Amino acid sequence: MAAGVATWLPFARAAAVGWLPLAQQPLPPAPGVKASRADEVLVVNVSGRRFETWKNTLDRYPDTLLGSSEKEFFYDADSGEYFFDRDPDMFRHVLNFYRTGRLHCPRQECIQAFDEELAFYGLVPELVGDCCLEEYRDRKKENAERLAEDEEAEQAGEGPALPAGSSLRQQLWRAFENPHTSTAALVFYYVTGFFIAVSVIANVVETIPCRGSARLPSKEVPCGDRFPMAFFCMDTACVLIFTGEYLLRLFAAPSRCRFLRSVMSLIDVVAIMPYYIGLFVAKGDDVSGAFVTLRVFRVFRIFKFSRHSQGLRILGYTLKSCASELGFLLFSLTMAIIIFATVMFYAEKSTNKTNFTSIPAAFWYTIVTMTTLGYGDMVPSTIAGKIFGSICSLSGVLVIALPVPVIVSNFSRIYHQNQRADKRRAQQKVRLARIRLAKSGTTNAFLQYKQNGGLEDSGSGEEQALCVRNRSAFEQQHHHLLHCLEKTTCHEFTDELTFSEALGAVSLGGRTSRSTSVSSQPVGAGSLLSSCCPRRAKRRAIRLANSTASVSRGSMQELDTLAGLRRSPVPQSRSSLNAKPHGSLDLNCDSRDFVAAIISIPTPPANTPDESRPSSPGGSGGGRASSTLRNSSLGTSCFLPETVKISSL
Amino acid sequence: MNLEGLEMVAVLVVLALFVKVLEQFGLFEPVSLEDSVEDEFELSTVCHRPEGLEQLQEQTKFTRKELQVLYRGFKNECPSGIVNEENFKQIYSQFFPQGDSSTYATFLFNAFDTDHDGSVSFEDFVAGLSVILRGTIDDRLNWAFNLYDLNKDGCITKEEMLDIMKSIYDMMGKYTYPALREEAPKEHVESFFQKMDRNKDGVVTIEEFIESCQKDENIMRSMQLFDNVI
Numbered sequence: 001m002a003a004g005v006a007t008w009l010p011f012a013r014a015a016a017v018g019w020l021p022l023a024q025q026p027l028p029p030a031p032g033v034k035a036s037r038a039d040e041v042l043v044v045n046v047s048g049r050r051f052e053t054w055k056n057t058l059d060r061y062p063d064t065l066l067g068s069s070e071k072e073f074f075y076d077a078d079s080g081e082y083f084f085d086r087d088p089d090m091f092r093h094v095l096n097f098y099r100t101g102r103l104h105c106p107r108q109e110c111i112q113a114f115d116e117e118l119a120f121y122g123l124v125p126e127l128v129g130d131c132c133l134e135e136y137r138d139r140k141k142e143n144a145e146r147l148a149e150d151e152e153a154e155q156a157g158e159g160p161a162l163p164a165g166s167s168l169r170q171q172l173w174r175a176f177e178n179p180h181t182s183t184a185a186l187v188f189y190y191v192t193g194f195f196i197a198v199s200v201i202a203n204v205v206e207t208i209p210c211r212g213s214a215r216l217p218s219k220e221v222p223c224g225d226r227f228p229m230a231f232f233c234m235d236t237a238c239v240l241i242f243t244g245e246y247l248l249r250l251f252a253a254p255s256r257c258r259f260l261r262s263v264m265s266l267i268d269v270v271a272i273m274p275y276y277i278g279l280f281v282a283k284g285d286d287v288s289g290a291f292v293t294l295r296v297f298r299v300f301r302i303f304k305f306s307r308h309s310q311g312l313r314i315l316g317y318t319l320k321s322c323a324s325e326l327g328f329l330l331f332s333l334t335m336a337i338i339i340f341a342t343v344m345f346y347a348e349k350s351t352n353k354t355n356f357t358s359i360p361a362a363f364w365y366t367i368v369t370m371t372t373l374g375y376g377d378m379v380p381s382t383i384a385g386k387i388f389g390s391i392c393s394l395s396g397v398l399v400i401a402l403p404v405p406v407i408v409s410n411f412s413r414i415y416h417q418n419q420r421a422d423k424r425r426a427q428q429k430v431r432l433a434r435i436r437l438a439k440s441g442t443t444n445a446f447l448q449y450k451q452n453g454g455l456e457d458s459g460s461g462e463e464q465a466l467c468v469r470n471r472s473a474f475e476q477q478h479h480h481l482l483h484c485l486e487k488t489t490c491h492e493f494t495d496e497l498t499f500s501e502a503l504g505a506v507s508l509g510g511r512t513s514r515s516t517s518v519s520s521q522p523v524g525a526g527s528l529l530s531s532c533c534p535r536r537a538k539r540r541a542i543r544l545a546n547s548t549a550s551v552s553r554g555s556m557q558e559l560d561t562l563a564g565l566r567r568s569p570v571p572q573s574r575s576s577l578n579a580k581p582h583g584s585l586d587l588n589c590d591s592r593d594f595v596a597a598i599i600s601i602p603t604p605p606a607n608t609p610d611e612s613r614p615s616s617p618g619g620s621g622g623g624r625a626s627s628t629l630r631n632s633s634l635g636t637s638c639f640l641p642e643t644v645k646i647s648s649l
Numbered sequence: 650m651n652l653e654g655l656e657m658v659a660v661l662v663v664l665a666l667f668v669k670v671l672e673q674f675g676l677f678e679p680v681s682l683e684d685s686v687e688d689e690f691e692l693s694t695v696c697h698r699p700e701g702l703e704q705l706q707e708q709t710k711f712t713r714k715e716l717q718v719l720y721r722g723f724k725n726e727c728p729s730g731i732v733n734e735e736n737f738k739q740i741y742s743q744f745f746p747q748g749d750s751s752t753y754a755t756f757l758f759n760a761f762d763t764d765h766d767g768s769v770s771f772e773d774f775v776a777g778l779s780v781i782l783r784g785t786i787d788d789r790l791n792w793a794f795n796l797y798d799l800n801k802d803g804c805i806t807k808e809e810m811l812d813i814m815k816s817i818y819d820m821m822g823k824y825t826y827p828a829l830r831e832e833a834p835k836e837h838v839e840s841f842f843q844k845m846d847r848n849k850d851g852v853v854t855i856e857e858f859i860e861s862c863q864k865d866e867n868i869m870r871s872m873q874l875f876d877n878v879i
Contacts, residue, residue, distance in 0.1 A: 007722035011774070012744045013878045014781040015757050017789055018796045019817060020871055021862050022841060027871035030878070039718050056718070099725070347655055387659040 007060075043081035044095075049088035050081070057098050064122035066098065090117040102129035111139040146424075172252035192245055193308045199238040200302050203295075206231055239275040242268065242301075264307060271301040314418055318411040322403075325410075329403040333370070336399055340366045340392040347385040354381070365389075370396025443493060445475065446482050697730030699771040708772075709779035715879055716775065723771050731768040734758050748822030756816060760796040782875050789872065790859050804852040810838045 020027065042058065044051045044066070061067040076083045084091070090109065094117065097103040105114060105128055118125060128136045166174075175185035206224035224231050246268045253259035274294035306312040319326070341362035348356040355378040356362045365378040369392050380389045486492050699705065705716055727736065734755065741754040761769045761777045780792050795801070799809045814834040821829060845853045845861045862868045 007726055008740050009744075010719075010782075010878045011778065012741065014778050014875065015741070016874065017781045017793050018753070018757070018760075018813075020874070021790070021793050021797075021845075021858070021868055022814070022817070022837070023867065023871060024837070024840065026867040027874055030874050030876060039714070054721070056722075343655075347659075384656045384659045387663060391662070 044091075045076075045079070045081045045083045046086055046088040046091040047084070049091075051091065051095055053095060053098070060098060060101075066094075066121060068122075070122070086120065087113070087117060090114060094118075094121050094123065097123065097127065102131070103127045104129055105132035105136040107135070111136070111143055115140070169252050170254070172248065173254060176249055176252060188245075189308070192241065193305070195238050195241045196301055196304045196308075198234065199242075200299070202231060202234050202238075203298050203301075235275060238301075239272050242272045242304075246272065264304075267300060267303045267306075270297055271304060274298050310418065314411070314415055318407065318414050321414070322407045322410050325403040325406045329400070332399050332402075336370065336392075336395060337363055337366045340370070340388065340395075343388050344380060344385055344392070347382055347388055348380050351381050351385075356380075366392060369393045371400065372397060442478070446479050446493060449479055697770050699730070705772065705775060709775050710783035711775065711779055711879075719775060719778070719879070720771060723774060731770050732774070733768050737761075737769065745820045745822075747824065748820040750816075750820045752812075752816035753820055756796060756799065756813060759799070760792070778879070782878050786863075786869070786872055787859060789875075790862050791855070794855050794858050804854045805858070806852050807838060807842060810841060810853075811835065814838050814841075 016027075040055050041052050042055050044053070058066045058071075065071055071082055074082045074084055090106070090113065093104055093106055093114075103118075103123065105111075115125065125136070125140075175182055175188070179185045179189035207222050209220040210223040210226045211220065246265070249265070249268075250256060250259060259265055274297045277294055306316065338359075341359050344365060345356050345359045345362045348354045348362075356365065362378075367373075368375050368378075369389060372393060374393075380386050482493060699720070702713060702716060705711075706713060709716070711719070724730070726740070732740075737758045738751045738754040741757065742750050744750070758769065759765075761773050763773055763776065777792070780788050784792070794805070797805045797809060797813050799812065811834060814837050818829060818834050818837075823829075842851075842853065844865070845857055847857050847861070
């Protein structure tokens, strides 16, 4: 009740009169507060909706925005009011907090929007009143969980996309956990699923009576005995596959101990163990009982399907999470069974030839009656027995019906959570794509701008006219900023496609021994290289050309040539290419004619015209580009081999 | 358990269920032993409105605006228009978080509650404040005497003073410097009586009190404490 504190302060100070006569020392003088003005009304304009309140009301909480001098930043002297460009509906709740001292949480608003408003006005979330606190916390926790799931999914989603540098083990594990990452994993997934099904069906079919063997056609034997070899082979094949899968999983698991203790691995072990035990144990009569039990365990292979089915996993998880309800159900049933069994036994004791021979025998009757099965193999014959029997069946319905809705609602909640997670994962791809698009949009805008020669300081009018399209002030400043960064680091921005292509081309060693000039750097880059990094320009030039080539129209061939530039050994033309760049670099300033500098590859001029022409149609996409290439190719022969220039497409 | 007994039990159970079913149909009125249903209707809010603004202006020494501000705060905190002892104690305890101010708050409550009806209305509140903040020194001393005189018999005995003193020292709490000793209130009471009790008869009357206070420089100087509270 902090509001109350401020209101009652004068009263508390007045009550100090009781101490006055008792004080043995003089009391300190009152603080020199300026003469209290008459209380004034403040106008707070929130997005057009005017709120008016006493100044004292706002002063009650001096450590918030409205209560402190921070609100002066928002004061509009012309209109004499405090203007906030925020949500007026939310402001209502904030203002009510000042008035009543309790912060209420609106039910129909998004909890995050509410949090943001609180943060803006300097209110801590702990101020939410008791009436709304629980709901507020619940919604906030839900939101936080959702965001955490999103982040996890993002990281997990990005994981498979970047397998670089992971070992075989990690790749294998990822293939096991997310079968959709690679085709091989998917194939493996379906193959194991198929074999699980085959194994289970074989187990079932084994017991169907077939016509007897040729010798005794009338006698019916189970199919398993009629075709023992076939079934044995099928069983062996399945077990081999399962064993292999298990061993692979064990190898690939990041934490083997945890894997060994996990439920799925236990199921796997239980599925394949009977076979091996059966192999090593002789089929003698003394162990045949155990052998039969082992065969029963084979049916647990069906649980291996839970890896393949989401719904099964949800079911298992639900049952686990409803353990307490199930426990309660079991306990209450047991109590009821014992009570009713006892009563029925004593009620039916007098009857001759009664089925109710003992209380445990009556258990069966009670269970059958309570679950409303009513087999009819045990029925009471006395009146008391019948009365109690009917009460038993009525109560059975009630006792069983009670915990079931809890389990059902749990299942529904978990199922919907999963569905929501799946939906979010699907939407997340769209969201990520949108984000990437936005990012690349900005970059592309910048690169486009550069291409159009916008960076030229004193560009010719022709080029300037090309970037006539209006850019907003924001864009202009943004591009200027990016340009400054480029200048600082002596690197240039390029797009992902080009970069990865170049990287790929380099790593694969290039394919052709093109020796033509290649594309594209704007003038700015050329002068940039010359001005700030002359010594390193030789390496940078090549890498830059690699990276920034083909903003939109780089050709593989040109990239390969560049790649060829970097690889020293093997083809002779390439080595010659490489030899030259180590020489001195003169960046030709005349290259402005081409809107940028040109990389000329110091090959024998004779080759150049031949090879350049085939490459140019394939390489460029615009007329200008081809002309540039032709120019460059001609120019190559004229330039000294040492010159390295970067040309633009 | 013989068969007859069990049959009887079964019949009884059936009868009980029958009665329950009939109750559901409302044919049998359940015998309710307590009639606490009526208690629910008790009005929990008693709304008290103060006298008009003009009357309060006449009775107290506050200006109209000051009364308005005071009333706004009061009404905000106590929409029902009155403060009872519990609220009073709670309000006062917010200012003294370290110690236990409930006893002193009770004394204050009794001092404010001039008509002794167990609740402090706005008139009582404003009247008390008017005396303390806008009254003469004699008025204030009178009010303080009234506060100390717990049984309102016109004189302060040592026991009353000791109660008051203890309640004030309670507000300090445990952590003080120098540490509070047990005898501190008693000693303080002794020194108070030495100063105030002129005729040494063991009680302090109102005349002795006012006279002694007027002679005490410290007290007179400290009176300006209330100059700009409102």
